[in-house]
Amino acid sequence: MNQPTRFSSFTTPHKGIRNFLSQLTVQAGSSDYTDAQEMAMLQERLEEAMELLEEHAQVENEIVLAALEERAPGSGAHDQEGHRRLHQMQDMLLAKMKAITATGISPEEATRLGSELYQGIGLLFAEHLEHMAEEETATQNLLWQHFTDAELLQVQGRIISSMKPDLLLKWWAYILPAQSHTERVKLMAGLHSSTPASFFEQVLGVVQKNLSAPAYEKLLAALAVPA
Ligand SMILES: [Fe+2]
Structure with missing residues:
Protein backbone atom coordinates (compact mmCIF):
# COMPACT_ATOMS: atom_id res chain seq x y z
CA MET A 1 0.00 0.00 0.00
CA MET A 163 12.02 12.59 26.44
CA LYS A 164 14.13 14.85 28.63
CA PRO A 165 15.60 17.99 26.90
CA ASP A 166 19.18 16.61 26.96
CA LEU A 167 18.11 13.45 25.16
CA LEU A 168 16.04 15.41 22.65
CA LEU A 169 19.06 17.58 21.83
CA LYS A 170 21.15 14.46 21.16
CA TRP A 171 18.47 13.22 18.76
CA TRP A 172 18.05 16.59 16.98
CA ALA A 173 21.84 16.75 16.41
CA TYR A 174 21.55 13.66 14.17
CA ILE A 175 17.98 13.93 12.91
CA LEU A 176 17.96 17.52 11.61
CA PRO A 177 21.11 17.41 9.44
CA ALA A 178 19.83 14.14 7.91
CA GLN A 179 16.59 15.71 6.61
CA SER A 180 16.01 17.44 3.29
CA HIS A 181 15.79 21.25 3.47
CA THR A 182 11.98 21.15 3.20
CA GLU A 183 11.65 18.53 5.94
CA ARG A 184 14.11 20.42 8.15
CA VAL A 185 12.21 23.70 7.78
CA LYS A 186 8.93 21.97 8.67
CA LEU A 187 10.40 20.34 11.78
CA MET A 188 12.14 23.53 12.94
CA ALA A 189 9.04 25.68 12.35
CA GLY A 190 7.06 23.19 14.47
CA LEU A 191 9.69 23.39 17.21
CA HIS A 192 9.74 27.19 17.03
CA SER A 193 6.03 27.38 17.74
CA SER A 194 5.85 24.61 20.36
CA THR A 195 8.96 24.92 22.56
CA PRO A 196 10.39 27.67 24.81
CA ALA A 197 12.67 30.15 23.00
CA SER A 198 15.69 29.07 25.08
CA PHE A 199 15.31 25.42 23.96
CA PHE A 200 14.79 26.46 20.34
CA GLU A 201 18.09 28.42 20.55
CA GLN A 202 19.84 25.28 21.82
CA VAL A 203 18.43 23.23 18.94
CA LEU A 204 19.61 25.91 16.48
CA GLY A 205 23.07 25.63 18.06
CA VAL A 206 23.32 21.87 17.50
CA VAL A 207 21.98 22.26 13.94
CA GLN A 208 24.60 24.92 13.15
CA LYS A 209 27.35 22.63 14.49
CA ASN A 210 26.23 19.70 12.34
CA LEU A 211 25.14 21.40 9.10
CA SER A 212 27.14 23.05 6.30
CA ALA A 213 27.19 26.86 6.44
CA PRO A 214 25.10 27.31 3.23
CA ALA A 215 22.48 24.79 4.41
CA TYR A 216 22.29 26.53 7.80
CA GLU A 217 21.87 29.97 6.21
CA LYS A 218 19.18 28.60 3.90
CA LEU A 219 17.36 27.22 6.96
CA LEU A 220 17.53 30.55 8.84
CA ALA A 221 16.25 32.40 5.76
CA ALA A 222 13.29 30.00 5.42
CA LEU A 223 12.47 30.35 9.12
CA ALA A 224 12.99 34.13 8.99
CA VAL A 225 15.28 33.88 12.03
CA PRO A 226 18.15 36.45 12.18
CA ALA A 227 21.65 34.87 11.74
FE1 LIG B 1 12.27 -0.53 15.67
Missing part, protein backbone atom coordinates in the same frame (compact mmCIF):
# COMPACT_ATOMS: atom_id res chain seq x y z
CA ASN A 2 1.58 3.26 -1.06
CA GLN A 3 0.15 6.29 0.72
CA PRO A 4 2.84 8.98 0.51
CA THR A 5 0.49 11.73 1.58
CA ARG A 6 -0.19 10.15 4.95
CA PHE A 7 1.87 10.90 8.07
CA SER A 8 4.94 8.69 8.36
CA SER A 9 5.78 7.64 11.91
CA PHE A 10 9.29 6.33 11.27
CA THR A 11 10.94 8.32 8.48
CA THR A 12 12.19 11.26 10.56
CA PRO A 13 13.90 9.41 13.47
CA HIS A 14 15.15 6.66 11.17
CA LYS A 15 17.04 9.21 9.05
CA GLY A 16 18.78 10.23 12.29
CA ILE A 17 19.68 6.59 13.05
CA ARG A 18 21.11 6.09 9.55
CA ASN A 19 23.13 9.28 10.12
CA PHE A 20 24.79 8.27 13.40
CA LEU A 21 25.35 4.65 12.37
CA SER A 22 27.12 5.93 9.21
CA GLN A 23 29.34 8.22 11.29
CA LEU A 24 30.06 5.46 13.81
CA THR A 25 31.02 3.06 10.99
CA VAL A 26 33.48 5.53 9.45
CA GLN A 27 34.99 6.41 12.83
CA ALA A 28 35.39 2.73 13.84
CA GLY A 29 37.02 1.95 10.49
CA SER A 30 39.51 4.82 10.63
CA SER A 31 40.49 4.64 14.32
CA ASP A 32 43.89 3.60 15.66
CA TYR A 33 43.00 0.97 18.24
CA THR A 34 46.37 1.41 19.99
CA ASP A 35 45.77 5.14 20.63
CA ALA A 36 44.11 5.78 24.02
CA GLN A 37 42.71 9.18 23.02
CA GLU A 38 41.14 7.87 19.81
CA MET A 39 39.67 4.93 21.75
CA ALA A 40 38.12 7.31 24.30
CA MET A 41 36.49 9.23 21.42
CA LEU A 42 35.25 6.04 19.75
CA GLN A 43 33.90 4.71 23.04
CA GLU A 44 32.01 7.97 23.60
CA ARG A 45 30.42 7.82 20.14
CA LEU A 46 29.60 4.11 20.44
CA GLU A 47 27.99 4.57 23.87
CA GLU A 48 25.94 7.53 22.64
CA ALA A 49 24.77 5.59 19.56
CA MET A 50 23.82 2.55 21.68
CA GLU A 51 21.97 4.78 24.17
CA LEU A 52 19.92 6.36 21.36
CA LEU A 53 19.17 2.95 19.80
CA GLU A 54 18.04 1.49 23.15
CA GLU A 55 15.86 4.51 23.84
CA HIS A 56 14.37 4.39 20.35
CA ALA A 57 13.47 0.70 20.67
CA GLN A 58 11.96 1.36 24.09
CA VAL A 59 9.62 4.13 22.87
CA GLU A 60 8.65 2.03 19.85
CA ASN A 61 7.84 -0.93 22.13
CA GLU A 62 6.09 1.03 24.87
CA ILE A 63 4.28 3.67 22.81
CA VAL A 64 3.98 2.86 19.08
CA LEU A 65 3.80 -0.95 19.11
CA ALA A 66 1.79 -0.94 22.36
CA ALA A 67 -0.82 1.29 20.67
CA LEU A 68 -0.85 -0.99 17.62
CA GLU A 69 -1.21 -4.11 19.78
CA GLU A 70 -4.35 -2.63 21.36
CA ARG A 71 -6.07 -2.41 17.96
CA ALA A 72 -4.41 -5.34 16.16
CA PRO A 73 -3.24 -7.89 18.75
CA GLY A 74 -0.10 -9.80 17.75
CA SER A 75 0.94 -7.32 15.06
CA GLY A 76 3.80 -5.80 17.07
CA ALA A 77 5.46 -9.13 17.94
CA HIS A 78 7.78 -9.25 14.90
CA ASP A 79 9.27 -5.79 15.56
CA GLN A 80 9.56 -6.47 19.30
CA GLU A 81 11.53 -9.64 18.54
CA GLY A 82 13.76 -7.57 16.22
CA HIS A 83 14.39 -5.12 19.06
CA ARG A 84 15.45 -8.01 21.35
CA ARG A 85 17.93 -9.29 18.75
CA LEU A 86 19.35 -5.80 18.14
CA HIS A 87 19.70 -5.24 21.89
CA GLN A 88 21.87 -8.39 22.19
CA MET A 89 24.11 -7.24 19.32
CA GLN A 90 24.44 -3.77 20.88
CA ASP A 91 25.42 -5.25 24.27
CA MET A 92 28.09 -7.40 22.61
CA LEU A 93 29.60 -4.33 20.91
CA LEU A 94 29.74 -2.40 24.20
CA ALA A 95 31.48 -5.38 25.86
CA LYS A 96 34.03 -5.56 23.04
CA MET A 97 34.73 -1.82 23.31
CA LYS A 98 35.28 -2.29 27.05
CA ALA A 99 37.77 -5.10 26.36
CA ILE A 100 39.67 -2.86 23.91
CA THR A 101 40.03 -0.11 26.51
CA ALA A 102 40.97 -2.50 29.37
CA THR A 103 44.16 -1.65 31.24
CA GLY A 104 47.23 -3.57 30.07
CA ILE A 105 45.84 -4.78 26.71
CA SER A 106 48.62 -5.35 24.14
CA PRO A 107 48.59 -3.30 20.90
CA GLU A 108 48.20 -6.54 18.89
CA GLU A 109 45.18 -7.66 20.92
CA ALA A 110 43.60 -4.17 20.74
CA THR A 111 44.02 -4.15 16.95
CA ARG A 112 42.57 -7.67 16.61
CA LEU A 113 39.54 -6.80 18.78
CA GLY A 114 39.21 -3.54 16.85
CA SER A 115 38.76 -5.47 13.59
CA GLU A 116 36.05 -7.56 15.27
CA LEU A 117 34.35 -4.42 16.61
CA TYR A 118 34.36 -2.83 13.15
CA GLN A 119 32.81 -5.95 11.60
CA GLY A 120 30.25 -6.10 14.41
CA ILE A 121 29.25 -2.47 13.86
CA GLY A 122 28.78 -3.25 10.15
CA LEU A 123 26.53 -6.20 10.95
CA LEU A 124 24.52 -4.13 13.43
CA PHE A 125 24.10 -1.41 10.79
CA ALA A 126 22.90 -4.04 8.28
CA GLU A 127 20.37 -5.43 10.79
CA HIS A 128 19.10 -1.94 11.58
CA LEU A 129 18.72 -1.07 7.89
CA GLU A 130 16.56 -4.16 7.34
CA HIS A 131 14.60 -3.63 10.56
CA MET A 132 13.90 0.04 9.79
CA ALA A 133 12.83 -0.75 6.21
CA GLU A 134 10.30 -3.28 7.57
CA GLU A 135 8.95 -0.75 10.07
CA GLU A 136 8.71 1.94 7.38
CA THR A 137 6.69 -0.37 5.10
CA ALA A 138 4.90 -3.30 6.80
CA THR A 139 4.48 -1.71 10.25
CA GLN A 140 3.62 1.70 8.79
CA ASN A 141 0.90 0.12 6.64
CA LEU A 142 -0.60 -1.52 9.74
CA LEU A 143 -0.55 1.83 11.55
CA TRP A 144 -2.31 3.48 8.59
CA GLN A 145 -4.96 0.76 8.60
CA HIS A 146 -5.73 1.14 12.30
CA PHE A 147 -5.07 4.85 13.03
CA THR A 148 -5.96 8.20 11.53
CA ASP A 149 -3.16 10.72 10.90
CA ALA A 150 -4.44 12.82 13.82
CA GLU A 151 -4.05 9.78 16.08
CA LEU A 152 -0.57 9.03 14.74
CA LEU A 153 0.43 12.64 15.45
CA GLN A 154 -0.84 12.22 19.01
CA VAL A 155 1.36 9.12 19.37
CA GLN A 156 4.32 11.14 18.09
CA GLY A 157 3.54 13.88 20.63
CA ARG A 158 3.59 11.28 23.43
CA ILE A 159 7.02 10.11 22.28
CA ILE A 160 8.50 13.61 22.22
CA SER A 161 7.04 14.57 25.58
CA SER A 162 8.46 11.36 27.13
